[in-house]
Amino acid sequence: MSVPGETILTVEDLKTYFYTEGGVVQAVDGISFDVRAGEIVGVVGESGAGKSVATTSILRLLDDAGEIVSGEITYRDTTIVGFEEAEEGGELVPRDDMLTKSEMRKEIRGNEIAIIFQDPMESLNPVYKVGSQIREFIELNRDLEGEDAKEEAIEMLREVGIPEPENRYDDYPHQFSGGMRQRVLIAMALGCRPSLIIADEPTTALDVTVEGQILDLVDDLRDEYGTSFIWVTHDMGVVAEICDRVNVMYLGQIVEQGPVDDIFHDTQHPYTESLLASIPRPDKTVEDLNPIAGVMPQAMNPPRGCRFHTRCPDAREACRDIEPRFVDVGEAPSHRAACLKHDDVGYWDSVPIENESRDGVVADEEPPAGGQETEAGR
Amino acid sequence: MTLLRYTAWRLAQAVPVLIGILFITFLLVNAVPGDPVRLMVEGQEVDQATIDMLEARYGLDKPFHERFANYVLGVMQGDLGHSFHRGMPVTELIMIRAPPTLMLVLSAFVFALATSIPLGVIAAKRRNEPADHVSRLLAIFGVSTPSFWIGIMLIIVFAVWLGLLPSGRLVYPWRDPGFYGLNNRLELWYHSIRHLILPMIALGTLQMATLMRIERSSMVETLQKDYVRLARAYGVPERTILRKHAFRSAQLPVITIVGLNLSTALGGAVLIETVFEINGMGRLIVQAIAQHDYQVVLGVTVVLAFIFLIGVIITDISYAYVDPRVSYGDED
């Protein structure tokens, strides 16, 4: 299908805003990442960070209030989202090469990029048989009709590990357990043979054992079909288990991005550190768990400066005013982070501030040995 | 098979309610202070012997529980008593009067569904747009206007002023065309439809308004479901989503409301039959009350409640037919 390692999806400086009665919500505010063939890319963060909005933007499935205001999304050679400045007024208007709504529907959705939602209980239509639902999507997205499509649907059910798929084909969704339903949804996605599957917290609603089985299944299927995944989650444990590369999102922005090993072992952003500290692990007791302090601020009015400064354990005066740039950090070439620690703007000279992360107790931290990182990203 | 068992179960459940209906109606009708026979013969010259004779004939000389037991036994054999005023068995009387009422109520629901479903779907699709606001206004005025007044207005406009449609009485398509002086079935159907239009609209407007709102809110809710978003994400065209993916499950609340609203419609038929001079059960009960013909009042009330119960069971079964979760047992 695709050459392994080839970049299939590029998202550049994507901004998606929601226009509500209370004001403009900057749900996604300038994120960039890419996905290569056959890899699993994680998008991780607390709920409300804008992960789901980012992924639904890729399929252009936002509801009425949401709008992609700027940025580029390119899938292979086609432009899913693209803007140019209007000749008069200089406003951003959609570019001519951007896919129309019906092209999006016919050429991208399902057959190139498929999606799996969080809640398997709600994702299947309760009044239609499971098999016919898979078959409908296969018929719509592939050149298979009638009996062939049915056979393919049964084959897919077998592929995702559903016992007796011939019989289960005629069952209704309520006759499946949560984990089995999520398998059905994976079968549905794979059945359309997309190059990319967006999995929006697909295991959050499942218990841990079932989650493990699903993750193993996805890993196998990725190898077998060469499908890429964008894996949205709030669980760093899942990221560690399945992802090749990771994007950490906070309040509509990506704060750290890089290969999974580097994110875990050479963490460069305090928010990522906090997320890692909150993973439950067998070698730690509940008391050792270190949840992130405070509540994520409203995306309607993000804090000035670094958006994380209200909760960051390492926040200093400089963080209040200066917006950190997204720069190359650490050892791996594609490892980047947006933190003033890596920016030569006087972080280390300013005073630590009090915020939700501590009660007046301030830890003193010295600049890392070797001084500032050099930024290649300028 | 499962659907059949479900049906049997629902029928069995209806039995205690049916007995309850008999009891409450019987209690109400026998609550007359003084005694019903005196009420019956009010204004007529009657001697004590006649009263005693009448009391004995209707079993009124017996204690309440005995009379009730006799009545229930009679009902179980299809005997609803005897009409004092009309001198014929109540069952026979109702057999004559039931078809017009059923024809009226059924046509009102057909009218209501045929209009409310498309209007509700459009309102849901264009949520918060002018079409939606207009439909909300229409729906609220629809449930706020007395059906019998709509009937009167329709008569004034379409029968009195414009002379387009007949103002009352029904023509029954199951009768012989010759009965109405018509030549063939086609003409008979033509006339029965013409006669049915105004009362049907008068009785159906309230149902239309209610169902339109239910259809709209149910459709709005369904369109936000994950399985609809999923269909969109797999490139299903919007029209197919409306017609197939959202439509079927969105009808579930509508089905329930149709069943429950049958009660309102049967009550409304009493008024509409009076306005349009239709000789159905509704007009019968009004006449019977005026004539103090209490066995008829009792009989019609029981039959109306019975029709309602049957209607609810039918809608429950259709619900189970649409929603596999009901007939195939509970979730998980």
Add this chain to the structure above:
Amino acid sequence: MATTEGQLDETAEGTGEARVGWRHTIDQVKRDTTARWGMYVIVIVTFVALFSALDANLNRLTLGHISNYAIGQALPLLEHPERIPPPGEIYRNEPPAFAEGGSWEHPMGTDHEGRDYLTRIVYGTRISIAVGFVATFIGLVGGVAIGAVAGYYGGWVDDALMRFVETIYAIPALVLVIVFTVFVSGGRPDVIYAVVGVGLASIPVFSRIIRSRVLSVREMDYIEAARAAGVKDRNIIMRHVIPNSFAPVLVYATLQVGVAVLIVAGLSFLGYGAQPPTPDWGQMLNYSHGLMHSSPWHSIWPGVAIMITVAGFNFFGDGLQDALDPRIEN
């Protein structure tokens, strides 16, 4: 305050609920144009009803033959009864002002006995509003009591009460009310019996709403805690369960006022509601039914009055429902 993801959601919900109080509800209703109009109609109609009910002089107006005068003419006449012309002197059937032969003296025309239609319509408000509120109150009290007990105790109590409620519901409300009115009054129906009848007939819906709310409230932690602490059942129901079920009941009560007005109008139309000479919209339609051909305006006004009054309650109830239902807010 340290949170993980799950807790975060909970806290957000907790603070949200605190904000969704009465003030929030009122704000929502104010913002909704239709609900606001509904509120205006209710206030005006209720005011008119109270005004005409409290004033004994005005009461006489509607009953006696002097109601053939417009309000403005009739009031001074009450102070000088000697100027009131004898009955039968000036009766005539006059069309409304906009029609040929009408005059602004009687903007809506006069009825078959020559009484000013506008005056009759205004006084009809009293019966309708009283009927609506009183009947709804009866239904509410009865329904809340039955629903709360059934939902709270469950088991056979629940079964028995719910079967009873289903039974009442199975008989079409209008038929139930007619039978109740006629037979309980011993063949002398009056609006009082009608009101009680409509109240009883509306018990089923109220009790169903309350019961389902109670079933969900009953499982909540603080009810469990109260029970464990030995608080009496009756107190738990009165202090915790009922107040917690209030919102949907309030919405339904608003809508039910409209339903009650409609049922009693139907009843009066059939001749079993308010009895003449008390002016009542349904009863006026009963009279006018026979005059459809000769004086159709008789049929127009009472219907319009019923429609506007009931629509007022329905608009308000609809807006209230939106305001109280957090699902619709987004």
